[in-house]
Amino acid sequence: MGWISRIGPSVAAGSAALVPSWLRALAPPPAARSEAEPALLLAYATQTGVAEYHARDTAARLQRMGVAVRLVEFDVLSIELLASVPRMLLVVSTTYDGEAPDTADAFCDTCMHEPAPLEGLRYGLLSLGDSCYRQFCAFGRRLHAWLQASGAQASFAPVEVDDEDAAAIQEWHRQVSAWIGSLAGGVTRGNG
Numbered sequence: 001m002g003w004i005s006r007i008g009p010s011v012a013a014g015s016a017a018l019v020p021s022w023l024r025a026l027a028p029p030p031a032a033r034s035e036a037e038p039a040l041l042l043a044y045a046t047q048t049g050v051a052e053y054h055a056r057d058t059a060a061r062l063q064r065m066g067v068a069v070r071l072v073e074f075d076v077l078s079i080e081l082l083a084s085v086p087r088m089l090l091v092v093s094t095t096y097d098g099e100a101p102d103t104a105d106a107f108c109d110t111c112m113h114e115p116a117p118l119e120g121l122r123y124g125l126l127s128l129g130d131s132c133y134r135q136f137c138a139f140g141r142r143l144h145a146w147l148q149a150s151g152a153q154a155s156f157a158p159v160e161v162d163d164e165d166a167a168a169i170q171e172w173h174r175q176v177s178a179w180i181g182s183l184a185g186g187v188t189r190g191n192g
């Protein structure tokens with residue numbers, strides 16, 4: 001998965017329910033970025049596409065704020081990568097009976113079986129689920145617990161979304177904007 005600058009404005013402007021997957025795939029070609037290093041890692045784990053939509057929307061909003069974002073699927077994550085970045089956003093769903101999406105299976109198996117040395121990491125977490133299921137947002141909660149056990153610090157309380165609740169999504173964007181805004185531009189310089 002490439003840089004967020006590859007995602008076109010039509011992706012950010014639409015709604016997950018209104019933009020079909022084939023149209024979302026037709027993002028414009030990449031535009032060159034001047035930043036040599038990404039400042040903010042944004043990882044998503046999705047089973048049916050909703051988390052990916054919100055990750056891309058979040059990344060597009062950050063890009064409009066002037067923040068360099070590296071958008072990746074969960075299956076490229078490693079302890080080394082997490083330990084190498086000062087901050088990240090995670091957008092994950094829960095599937096099956098309280099399980100992680102398939103693309104996060106390898107990460108769960110190889111990385112989450114024990115705490116990792118992530119004391120330098122600050123993060124924000126958006127957790128998608130549906131309270132109709134017995135284990136609401138179970139993967140997001142497990143991920144948060146593991147990050148905490150690993151010494152990482154949540155920059156704001158994890159935002160849990162019940163069945164695409166619009167108010168919760170809005171709260172996520174508000175929290176992300178507040179966090180990034182509080183860095184006073186430092187995010188693009190690798191500070192904060």
Ligand SMILES: Cc1cc2nc3c(=O)[nH]c(=O)nc-3n(C[C@H](O)[C@H](O)[C@H](O)COP(=O)(O)O)c2cc1C
Nearest residue numbers: 046047048049050051093096098129130133136137
């Ligand atoms: C087969 C299936 C199983 C699900 N299991 C859970 C669950 O155990 N806990 C939960 O909170 N949500 C569960 N959900 C709801 C999804 O997490 C929710 O619809 C989410 O928005 C899907 O995001 P995604 O498209 O990124 O996977 C399940 C949905 C499906 C279709």
